[in-house]
Amino acid sequence: MKFASIAHLREEEELQQFPKSWIRNNLAISPELNIHGTKGYISGLTLTARQMLDLPRDMVRKRILEAAVFLQNELGVDLIQLGAFTTSVTDGGVWVTQQKEYRGFVNHGDSYTAAVACRATHKILDQLHKKPSDQTLAIVGAYGVIGEAMSKVLVPQFRHSILIGRRREKFAELVKSITGDFEITTDLKTVDADVIVTATSHPTSLLQSEHLKNHAIVIDVSQPVNLSPEVCRDRPDVYRIDGGLVDFPVKTVIPGMPAGKNFACIVEVIMQALENDRRHHVGSIDLAHLRTTEQWAEKYGFMLNELTNFGKPLRVRA
Secondary structure (H helix, E strand, C coil), rough: CCCCEEECCHHHHHHHCCCHHHHCCCCEECCCCEEEEEEEEEEEEEHHHHHHHHHHHHHHHHHHHHHHHHHHHCCCCEEECCCCCCCCCCCCCCHHHCCCCCEEEEEHHHHHHHHHHHHHHHHHHHHHCCCHHCEEEEECCCCCHHHHHHHHCCCCCCCCEEEEEEHHHHHHHHHCCCCCCEEEECCCCCCCCCCCCCCCCCCCCCCCCCCCCCEEEEEEEECCECCHHHHHHCCCCCEEECCCCCECCCCCCCCCCCCCCHHHHHHHHHHHHHHHHCCCCCCCCCCCHHHHHHHHHHHHHCCCCCCEECCCEECCCC
């Protein structure tokens, strides 16, 4: 299988990082990659995160479909991964699978991202000698694709959980599928949480210093990030952990990507191509598939072996 990711810009300035030769049909497309014999591309819309949310949804969806069809017809791609807001504006990728113009397979990449973020949560708690059963957890974006899966996995393990989202009615299905001690709220009620997971569709940094208790742990899965470098500098007591970066011991050409790292969502579609798994992985995350992605990662060496903050190794204070 030949893969491609379809993401978007976080900020307009990012476009300057790409060589001019990459820009084609309102897309930034990398040279062809060869990962363990499987070929593909890293690509992205030249729309920013803010534009993805502010422009009419039909217009954004049209751009995503045009990208998928171009990759299919011109570059022979038969498996695409939807990154960041390209997932949320297509109902977790389901909408793309319903369009007859694109005949290939779709993966939002969020299964392995959720698995990695759960692993990062346990890893930092282990390093700090803390037990989840003694901690309060907050999940911001709890009914989204990633937040839903992480809620199902993590909530039963924590003393208390605060599930946060903008629309109360969207919690209806989630609360039926999780066990444990939890509350739901539409307020950004994180100040009492020991561990905060952010998995939102928010175009800018969301958490400010006043939202964080002393020595809070933030697993920041969101792209763009939900906890800024500025807040991290102002609050050195807070641990921020990249929620979606894994080891990737294959040279890539992604501008701005830390050496030896890659996003778990991109890694998932590469692993699916390597496995020749000809299925859609869209919509709500199947926890069985989530566990399968972890097995694939062990097989190919694309795992979370160290915690990072903005791509740099995290220093755990004694």
